[in-house]
Amino acid sequence: MLKAVIFDIDNTLYDYDAAHAPAFQALTAFACETFSLTPQRFAELHRSAERELEIRCGGNCAAVHNRLLRYQALLERLGQPIAYAPGMSKLYWSTLLEAMRPYPDAVETMARLKAMGLTIGIGTNMTAENQYEKLARIGAMPYVDFMVTSEEVTAEKPDRRLFDACAKKAGCAPEACAFVGDSVSKDVRGAMNAGMRAIWFCREGEPDRAIPGATTIRALSELPELLAECRNTFDTKEEPCP
C-alpha cells in the first residue's frame, strides 16, 4: 500500500526558471557595474566557474549548486577579491526567493495528500539551507514530514542513495513510495531504479511523451485522485495505474 509521496522542489513545486531569470539578471547587473564587464563576458565567466567547481568537487554532490563557491571561483578567475562572493550569493538568492511563486496547486495538493494519511517527503538535489528557505517561502513547510537533500547523502539524483534515504525516512519500503518530479533523467529514472512509483510532472509547454513504467501528470492537482486509485495496487503485482 502506498504510504509516502516524495516531491522534487525546483520546477516541480514552483517555476525555478521564472525565478532564476531575475536573480541572474540582478547578479549580472551587479557584476557588470562593479567589474566593468559586458553581460556576455560575465555569462562566459559564470559558465567557466560552474565547470571548474564541478570538476573540483567531482560533480555528484550538492557543492556543484553552492553559489558562494561558484562566485568564489568566478572572482578567482577574474582576479578580483573573493570578499565579493558572499554578497553576490546573497543577491542571487534574495532576488530568487522574492521572485519565486509556487505552482498554484502545489501547496493545496500537498494538504490534500496529507489529509489522505500519506507521509509527505522532499527529495532534492541542492544544499539544505536554500531548500528550507524555498519551502518556507512557498508555504509548503507545514506539510513536509521529511526532507533528503543531496548535501545530506553526498550524492545527487538519480543516485540511488538519495532515494533509499527517502524510503528510510518515510519508514517504509521503496515500493510504498511515489516520487514526483519534473526531470526524467533524475527524478523518474532514479525513482524507478530505486523501486519507487515514478510520477513525471510534465510541465506546461513541454511535449508530452510516454515513459514506460512511469505515470505522467500535467498538473499536481491530478495527484490525489491518481494516488487514491493506485493506493491499493502499489504493493501487488497488478497492472500499474495508467
Ligand SMILES: [Mg+2]
Ligand atoms: Mg526539478
